[in-house]
Amino acid sequence: MKKSHSENIVGPWARQKLDGLEAYLHGYTQALKKQTFELVFIDAFAGAGKSKIRDAWEGIEDEDLLLFDDEFVRAEAQFVEGSPKRALELENGFNKYYFFDADPARAELLKALKSEYPSKDIRIQIGDANPLIQKLARDFNHGGTRGVAFLDPYGPHLEWETVEALAETKKFEVIINFPLGMAINRMITRSGSIPDNWRCDLDKCFGTNDWEKLVYDDQPNLFGDINRHKVDDAASRLLGLYIDRLKGLFSHVATPSVVRNTRGVAIYYMLWAGPHRLGHKIADHILKQGEKVKAPNQKR
Ligand SMILES: C[S@@+](CC[C@H](N)C(=O)[O-])C[C@H]1O[C@@H](n2cnc3c(N)ncnc32)[C@H](O)[C@@H]1O
Numbered sequence: 001m002k003k004s005h006s007e008n009i010v011g012p013w014a015r016q017k018l019d020g021l022e023a024y025l026h027g028y029t030q031a032l033k034k035q036t037f038e039l040v041f042i043d044a045f046a047g048a049g050k051s052k053i054r055d056a057w058e059g060i061e062d063e064d065l066l067l068f069d070d071e072f073v074r075a076e077a078q079f080v081e082g083s084p085k086r087a088l089e090l091e092n093g094f095n096k097y098y099f100f101d102a103d104p105a106r107a108e109l110l111k112a113l114k115s116e117y118p119s120k121d122i123r124i125q126i127g128d129a130n131p132l133i134q135k136l137a138r139d140f141n142h143g144g145t146r147g148v149a150f151l152d153p154y155g156p157h158l159e160w161e162t163v164e165a166l167a168e169t170k171k172f173e174v175i176i177n178f179p180l181g182m183a184i185n186r187m188i189t190r191s192g193s194i195p196d197n198w199r200c201d202l203d204k205c206f207g208t209n210d211w212e213k214l215v216y217d218d219q220p221n222l223f224g225d226i227n228r229h230k231v232d233d234a235a236s237r238l239l240g241l242y243i244d245r246l247k248g249l250f251s252h253v254a255t256p257s258v259v260r261n262t263r264g265v266a267i268y269y270m271l272w273a274g275p276h277r278l279g280h281k282i283a284d285h286i287l288k289q290g291e292k293v294k295a296p297n298q299k300r
Contacts, residue, residue, distance in 0.1 A: 013259050013267065014051055015080055017177060020270055020286050021150060022086040024175060027282040028148055029092040039094040040140070040147035044129035045157065046099040047082045048106040049113055083150055084110060088117050096121045098136065100129035130159040137165035151176045155183040160207025167249035173274030178242060182267040185235045188215050192228035207245060211238055239269060246273045252280035257290035
């Protein structure tokens with residue numbers, strides 16, 4: 001079956017991510033509904049507005065399908081509402097919604113949300129979200145804005161400078177899906193030879209090149225060369241580095257929750273950081289319903 005380019009085809013774990021996001025946004029907007037702040041939602045890697053859950057049953061013989069509950073099979077193949085729709089459907093919404101996507105076909109589908117939700121103030125920008133959000137964040141340095149930025153890249157596309165710009169406003173909380181298992185740790189090859197463009201992406205994502213000395217053990221050999229060996233707990237060290245750096249920017253950082261694929265492999269981590277205790281309490285409540293990460297290797 002040919003998949004449409006503009007649909008996000010995601011694993012069934014997408015539901016966990018989107019349900020967690022929705023629960024957080026619901027708690028946040030409920031808590032602030034009597035305040036006079038202008039509430040802003042930023043979705044930096046917004047996608048197409050909907051994601052089709054990857055059909056785990058594709059390729060299975062019809063006969064075998066009869067073994068399973070019909071409704072369950074249908075549910076596995078359904079569309080889930082993507083992050084923009086989850087935010088737009090909230091009971092107590094935001095005053096402004098900023099959606100970004102670098103893919104023009106996906107951004108085109110996002111534009112349909114404007115006619116679907118004519119009463120909402122929706123702003124869509126096509127392109128690399130990093131410079132666009134860094135510029136936008138400067139506008140929020142003054143005034144009575146409060147907001148949440150959902151940062152959900154597939155790979156190392158979220159630049160540290162963007163997280164810094166949002167933290168500097170002291171008004172935004174960030175929810176980051178940190179794609180450690182599905183992308184970042186895979187780019188850090190066992191052999192230690194990393195293409196220059198990957199190295200550059202990783203430096204921008206962490207905002208430092210410290211990741212490299214954390215994940216490789218370099219030992220001189222008898223010939224005076226260096227033997228490079230990737231450490232076994234590289235993923236845990238990288239998560240620790242990222243969280244330590246978030247703690248340097250925000251007063252509050254929640255304990256992350258891990259999201260696994262259907263084979264039990266950790267694919268990404270849901271992280272929350274923000275300037276206020278209230279958001280931290282909501283985030284802790286939501287994230288503890290997922291699988292909490294036990295003390296990542298931090299501060300080494
Ligand atoms: C994981 S998907 C987003 C899914 C969406 N947040 C949801 O939950 O429904 C990541 C999206 O980021 C977009 N993307 C990749 N690099 C980007 C960049 N530098 N700036 C903005 N969007 C980017 C991709 O086109 C893709 O739609």
